[in-house]
Amino acid sequence: MAIAARTPFPFTAIVGQAEMKQALLLAAVEPRLGGVMVFGDRGTGKSTAVRALAGLLPPMKVVPGCRYKCAPDDRSPCIEGCRERAGKHVEESAVPFVDLPLGATEDRVVGSLDLERALATGEKRFEP
Ligand SMILES: [Zn+2]
Incomplete structure (x- = not known):
């Protein structure tokens, strides 16, 4: 049976790499950790483990239509105009x-x- 290309490898099926898996799980439940830097030789499952973890995480709430997936309660500026739309609709x-x-x-x-815009129109605009 073929597995669809978009289906991540199951996190629980990764054998070994106990420290990496523990670090990823801790980062998933405690945002104050700030992230995990995974490094190692080619073919040791780094990307596979992180993709698998991303597949385990619950969907996040985002402002509909924002290509940067802004959180509805995020008040930082967004080029997509999310602040005006935030709170009205939320999608996962x-x-x-x-x-x-x-x-x-x-x-x-x-x-x-945004260099293209700056050169074309002279307008200074941030490109996230
Ligand atoms: Zn946004």
């Missing part, structure tokens, strides 16, 4: 799995000036 979304390339710079992670 699966927890995303974000795979950052090695050497990802801060501007690629959190955003930067």
